[in-house]
Amino acid sequence: MNGRPVNLAPGATDPQRIRNFCIIAHIDHGKSTLADRMLQLTGVVEQRQMRAQYLDRMDIERERGITIKSQAVRMPWEVSAGAQQGEGFVLNMIDTPGHVDFTYEVSRSLAACEGAVLLVDAAQGIEAQTLANLYLALDNDLTVIPVLNKIDLPAAQPERYAEELAHLIGCEPEDCFRVSGKTGEGVAELLDSIVAQFPPPEGNADAPARAMIFDSVYDTYRGVVTYVRVVDGQLSPRERIKMMSTGAVHELLEIGVISPEPVKSQGLGVGEVGYLITGVKDVRQSKVGDTVTGSIKGAEEALPGYAEAKPMVYSGLYPIDGSDYPDLREALDKLKLNDASLDYEPETSAALGFGFRCGFLGLLHLEIIRERLEREFGLELISTAPNVVYDVVLDDGTDTVVTNPSEFPDGKVAKVSEPMVKATILTPNDFVGAVMELCQSRRGSMQGMDYLSPERVELRYHLPLAEIIFDFFDQLKSKTKGYASLDYETIGNQDADLVKVDILLQGEKVDAFSAIVHKEQAYAYGVRLTETLRKLIPRQQFEVPIQAAIGSRIIARENIRAIRKDVLAKCYGGDISRKRKLLEKQKEGKKRMKMVGRVEVPQEAFIAALTSDTSSVDNKKR
Structure with missing residues (x-):
C-alpha cells in the first residue's frame, strides 16, 4: 500500500491540507465500489464493518444497485511518494449518482469541490452520461483526473479506452490512471495523485463565516441535519447562526464531520465539509443552496446558490x-x-x-x-399517468401553462408548444440505422453524428420530451442489444400538432384519464385506453359506453354490457304476453337506472389503467 491513514482533528485543519473532490461517471462504472476501497485504504471504516456500496444508505439504493443520493465522507491520508511524501492530508470525497434523472444531485456536489475523478469502465468505454458529467465538471472549473476502472475484468481494454479518454479531455493516454475498485489495485496511487493535482480550497479564514448548504436530511430524533461546505471564516458549537435567505436565527447544538459516520468536532474552518444540527423541526428552514453565517457580525453578501431544478x-x-x-x-x-x-x-x-x-x-x-x-x-x-409541461395559446391571445391534461383550455386553440430535449446517444456503429429509425419514429430531427472511434458513434437528436419519457430508453436498449447509452438536456419549447383526448364514462368526462397526445397518435391512444377500461370496470346494472373524444368528436368507443337478471326464471310455460310484460318492465327499470346511476370505477381500474403506459418505466440501471 502506497500511503497510509493519519489522524487529523476536524476543525483544526489548515486549508492547504484539504482536498475536496467527487467521483463522477456513467451508471454502473464503479463509483461506489471505488469509494469503498478508498474508505478501506484510509482506515475510516474497519474491515469487520465493511460492506459493499458502504455509502449507499437507503434500502432502495442497495436493492437496485444504484446511487440516488450523493454522500460526503472525510478521509485522512498520508502521501507516500513525491514532493509531499510523509505529509498528512484530509480528503473530502463525495460519491455521486450516475443516472440522468439525478444530474441535479451531481451539480450540487460539484459546487462543493475543487476536483473531480472521472471514472470510465475499461470494458465499456465512454458512455453518454460520462460526457454529460464531464461537461458539468468543466463548467464548474474543476480539475479532472481521468481514471479507467475495472482493469481486472477479462474484457477490459484499457489501452483502447485510454486513447478515447485522452482525446476527449486533451491529455496523453498514459495520464489516465488504471485502477480496480474491486481489488484495490492502483487506488493508493490515485489518492496520492488527488493530493498532488487537485488545488486546495480557497477562502478567507478571518472574514465573517459563510457556508453553503449543499444537502440536508430529516432525522426523527434530532430534526434537520444540514450538510455544509465552509467557504470563509469558521463555525463553532453553541454559536448562533443565521440562514441568509430566510433570516432565521438558530443555535448550533452540534457540529461535526462525516467520517463516514457523524463525528462531533470543535468547529469547521475554511474548505471543510461537515454537518450542522440546530434542533429545527421545520424542514422549510434549511434550504439547499442557502448561505449560513453568524447572527452577530455576519456576512453581508450570500454565496451564489444553485439554479433551481426545473421539473421535466x-x-x-x-x-x-x-x-x-x-x-x-x-x-x-x-x-x-x-x-x-x-x-x-x-x-x-x-x-x-x-x-x-x-x-x-x-x-x-x-x-x-x-x-x-x-x-x-x-x-x-x-x-x-406522467406528462410534460405544455404551453397553450388560444385564438384570443390567452397563454396557459398546462401541467395536467385536465387544465387544457376548452376554447379555440391557436398553438400548443411542448418541451424539446437535445439527446446524445452513443452506440456501436452496427446499430446506427436502428437508432436513427427509432428517433425518427419519435418525431426526432437529427443534429449531427460523430465517430468517437472506428467502432463507436455519437448521434445527436432534437426530440420531444413527451416521446422519450415512457419507453424510449427500453426500445433503444432492445434495438442495440443493450450497448447504446442515452443522455438528454432540455433546450426549450417547440410548436407541435397536439390534441387533448378525453375519456367519457356514460357521457361524463373522467379527468384522471385525460391525456395530451400528438394528433397522429390520438386514435391509437383512445382505442387502447377504452379497451383497457372495458376489461377493468365491472359490469353495472345498465349498459355503460366508454368513449374517447377529442373535443366533441368521438374517436373510439367500447361498451360494458349490463348485468341481466333472469326475470323469467319463475315463469314455467304460460302465455307469452306474461313473459313479454316482465321483460318490458325490466327494460324500463334499466332506463330509469341509467338516468340516475353513476358508474363506479374501482381503485384497481385507476391503478391499472394509469400505469399500463408506464409498465415499461426504466427501473433498471441505465
Whole structure:
C-alpha cells in the first residue's frame, strides 16, 4: 500500500491540507465500489464493518444497485511518494449518482469541490452520461483526473479506452490512471495523485463565516441535519447562526464531520465539509443552496446558490385512503428537504379526491419518490399517468401553462408548444440505422453524428420530451442489444400538432384519464385506453359506453354490457304476453337506472389503467 491513514482533528485543519473532490461517471462504472476501497485504504471504516456500496444508505439504493443520493465522507491520508511524501492530508470525497434523472444531485456536489475523478469502465468505454458529467465538471472549473476502472475484468481494454479518454479531455493516454475498485489495485496511487493535482480550497479564514448548504436530511430524533461546505471564516458549537435567505436565527447544538459516520468536532474552518444540527423541526428552514453565517457580525453578501431544478415530468400522487392526505403532505415536506429537485402543489380530482401535483426530473425519479413515500412513510398511493409541461395559446391571445391534461383550455386553440430535449446517444456503429429509425419514429430531427472511434458513434437528436419519457430508453436498449447509452438536456419549447383526448364514462368526462397526445397518435391512444377500461370496470346494472373524444368528436368507443337478471326464471310455460310484460318492465327499470346511476370505477381500474403506459418505466440501471 502506497500511503497510509493519519489522524487529523476536524476543525483544526489548515486549508492547504484539504482536498475536496467527487467521483463522477456513467451508471454502473464503479463509483461506489471505488469509494469503498478508498474508505478501506484510509482506515475510516474497519474491515469487520465493511460492506459493499458502504455509502449507499437507503434500502432502495442497495436493492437496485444504484446511487440516488450523493454522500460526503472525510478521509485522512498520508502521501507516500513525491514532493509531499510523509505529509498528512484530509480528503473530502463525495460519491455521486450516475443516472440522468439525478444530474441535479451531481451539480450540487460539484459546487462543493475543487476536483473531480472521472471514472470510465475499461470494458465499456465512454458512455453518454460520462460526457454529460464531464461537461458539468468543466463548467464548474474543476480539475479532472481521468481514471479507467475495472482493469481486472477479462474484457477490459484499457489501452483502447485510454486513447478515447485522452482525446476527449486533451491529455496523453498514459495520464489516465488504471485502477480496480474491486481489488484495490492502483487506488493508493490515485489518492496520492488527488493530493498532488487537485488545488486546495480557497477562502478567507478571518472574514465573517459563510457556508453553503449543499444537502440536508430529516432525522426523527434530532430534526434537520444540514450538510455544509465552509467557504470563509469558521463555525463553532453553541454559536448562533443565521440562514441568509430566510433570516432565521438558530443555535448550533452540534457540529461535526462525516467520517463516514457523524463525528462531533470543535468547529469547521475554511474548505471543510461537515454537518450542522440546530434542533429545527421545520424542514422549510434549511434550504439547499442557502448561505449560513453568524447572527452577530455576519456576512453581508450570500454565496451564489444553485439554479433551481426545473421539473421535466409531472404526475399526480393521491392517497388511496383519503384520510392519509395530511400524512402525504408531511411526507412530501420531509422528502423535499432530502431531495431539492422535488416540486409539488395540492390539487383535486373528481375521480381520485385530494392529492398533489408533483414535478420530477424523469420517470426513474418519479418511481423512486413514490417508492420512498410508500416505504419510509407507510402510504398507499395512486400515481396518475406522467406528462410534460405544455404551453397553450388560444385564438384570443390567452397563454396557459398546462401541467395536467385536465387544465387544457376548452376554447379555440391557436398553438400548443411542448418541451424539446437535445439527446446524445452513443452506440456501436452496427446499430446506427436502428437508432436513427427509432428517433425518427419519435418525431426526432437529427443534429449531427460523430465517430468517437472506428467502432463507436455519437448521434445527436432534437426530440420531444413527451416521446422519450415512457419507453424510449427500453426500445433503444432492445434495438442495440443493450450497448447504446442515452443522455438528454432540455433546450426549450417547440410548436407541435397536439390534441387533448378525453375519456367519457356514460357521457361524463373522467379527468384522471385525460391525456395530451400528438394528433397522429390520438386514435391509437383512445382505442387502447377504452379497451383497457372495458376489461377493468365491472359490469353495472345498465349498459355503460366508454368513449374517447377529442373535443366533441368521438374517436373510439367500447361498451360494458349490463348485468341481466333472469326475470323469467319463475315463469314455467304460460302465455307469452306474461313473459313479454316482465321483460318490458325490466327494460324500463334499466332506463330509469341509467338516468340516475353513476358508474363506479374501482381503485384497481385507476391503478391499472394509469400505469399500463408506464409498465415499461426504466427501473433498471441505465
